[in-house]
Amino acid sequence: MTRRLLPFVVLVAAVALLNGWLYQRFHVRVLTLAVVWALAGVAWNLMAKAGQISLGHSAFVGIGAYGFTVLLREGGTSPWTGMVIGMGAAAVVAFVIGLPTFRLKGFYFTLATISFPLILELLVSHYGEPELTVPFHPENQWKFMEFSNAHTYVWVGLGMLIVALLISELIDVTSFGFALRAIRDNEVLARAVGIRTVAWKSAAFMISAALSAAMAVLWVKAVLRVTVAEEVFGITVVIVMLSVAFVGGVGLTWGPVVGAAFLIPLAMFLDDSIGEAVPGAQELVYAAALVLVALLIPRGILPAAGRGCRWLATRLSPTPGLPVRQLLQRVVAPPPRPSPLLSVPRRPRRPVVLAQAGEAPVLEVENVAKSFGANRVLSDVSFTVDAGTRVGIIGPNGAGKTTLFNIMTAHLRADAGRIRFKSIPIDRIRAPRRYELGISRTFQVPQGFGGMSPLDNVVVAAIGASVRHPVDASMAMLERVGLTSKALGQLSALTVAEIKSLELARAMVSDPELLLLDEPLAGLNEAERDRFFQIVDDLVAPHTAIVVIEHSVRSLVRYAESVVALDEGRIIAHGSPDDVVSDPRVIEAYLGSKWMERARDQ
């Protein structure tokens, strides 16, 4: 807890000290701006926690600035009320523009966000007022945020900054933060383990937008004194947000505070000393900072400083494990968090209908078809899987096996056909909800959340399934697959077999009723192969049905109770393993028709 409290104490002490010590107008102005931009950066960084780089945040700053100015001019509304209304409006706008925009991946999102402030600026300038002066209300300092003492703005700003930082910290330690980090690391996988990516991103975007709007009110009242569309909706707003966030540490709660502490005074003092002769000096500071960070320390100062301190500590410490070194690490570079602090346990969302052996099949696939352009990948595929059974799927490369899995887990949408899970039609149900219903999977190319420990990889899946004690459940699952000793290490330190085990633990932590394994034995040696299915059988509940795609027909025949053979998107054989592997059509599909003809000729 001290580790989380300490930065707050340092921040308050530093600002208080400076606020008491500085008396020149310009110096207080620099301090105010540093606090304002730190606040803006913290707001912007909330989206970066999910790996989303927004270039559209000036839309929210503009909404906040215009909102309160118009309310104050037209109705004499207090800027505080205006701030709350502006925050609400920004959040609503963020929700509306987020819904379509969050479907866009990676830099498509970044591209789309540029347009919003540009559209708003043009509309406001043309149909509204390009410039609004903020009326002067000296009669009530607190009501109208019209402080005669410039230091008061710093205190107000500090208060707002602390609130923003607390929100950011709170997100980090709850399942909210887990969801955002999961989205950042691997969005497809996040959806496959029950993370409702659009909902979480929307929530982060709305909070981020509201804080940006709040910052705008303080910025205009304390510094600008006039609301100019070109300025508050302008790209420079985003540039400064980006700069302070990236310089300090992108996605990190305290990053923007560090970034603003470095950059804002530098830019301001440079502007003050040479601004007359060199009009773009301030912007050059931000630009140079962006370029340098991109080339030298892409994650920002904080992570780089952490690495530097660890390196230095290792170098200086004569004996590893020296208390001094631990202290240093703890203060400057906290080691990877061992586990999440809390996750609000939610009501289990599973329907009460539980599949029981002997009743309707767990999975019913009916006439499923899928094409990619002119390439028909699946046609008329139908089969059922009973509770507690193991079904193997075989077929040559390109037969459509993985596509079939992707359709079952809603990573792809079928062109035709129906799928029922526990008698529920699930065709229109999205990936996270299917996971919650009880469908888990592993991937042909093993997937993971690269920025998280193996434990946290499983915890995300546990949170996605609303498991009551996600950390305990995940740890227990890791123990059962034999990964206890690696639980807190680096994901990249795992061997292929260990990654496969981790995938299994992640897929099993939700106690699924249908487990889909996509080529689980690929890359494993003989001994590991034999062990793998033992672990699976050890983990699954008796009612869990398992569908396995596997090229190792020998292992599969021993394991599965029935086998489906696919070729060119059609089921060519379905039955007991022995029947299927001796079916001539299956042999032909695997070995080719020429071989069959030759075999017949001889």
Place this chain on the structure above:
Amino acid sequence: MTEFLQFLVPGILIGGVYALLASGLGLIFGVMRVVNFAQADFMMLAMYLSWALFAGGIGMDPFVAMPGIFAVFLLLGMAIHWLFIRFVIGRHENHDAQVILTLGLGLIFQNLILIRYSSEPRVVAPSYANTGDFIGDIFISRARLYAFLLSLLVAALLFLFLNRTGTGRAIRAASENWEAATYMGINIDRTNRIAFGVGVALTAVGGAALVTFQSITPFVGLRFVVVMFAAVVLGGLGSVSGAFVGGVLIGIIQSVSQVWTSAAVKNVWVFALFLLILYVRPNGLFGKVQRAI
């Protein structure tokens, strides 16, 4: 109808220039998957170079200066790639560094120009700048017509370069699949460098074609950056020919919108269309639609 045509024809003409601007951006993205936010600022630099050559005593016509501008920006682009861009290529899992690097570079260009030339708008006005011809009721500006014809010429040359030369083929191979291209013995770093240079030079030539009817400020790029992205996304990110078609379409929409709304908000239509395309067909008008649930 005439009113419509009066906006359509200039739309097509300016669209040709947008196509040229966008083709450079599209080429760079296609080859090295870099979204270059500084692209419009290379255009701005080229506009200043044209202005300097025209107004700075030599009186060189922008269209005459164009081969020289192409050469200068080819080298500048290659230098920028060698100095900066190559360090952020290949981090496929993370586009953050590319975004902030190119944004930062663009901002540096803008402010260096601001320091050197102030924010006063500059104009290049050769004798044909404000003349034109009537075809029927439709006025065709000479400057825009020349710019359009130039765009067609450059498009043809680009097509020949990409299809008939070894380097051009290497660029196309790299944009199809750079990993496979390396196995075929293509020097990917050199290919990227040349592609970046050519991409920057194409946009620079487009910028030089604009100067006879577009006033020049250090921040002129901001007005064009989304127009360029819109054209590229419309045609399908990474497709040079798509970027050409996209550019012409954007020009038409921007211009024809003035039939209904004020010229001041013509770019709102472009931005709205850009968003619509991203949402509905993120792979461009001609790309495949792939939809997950």
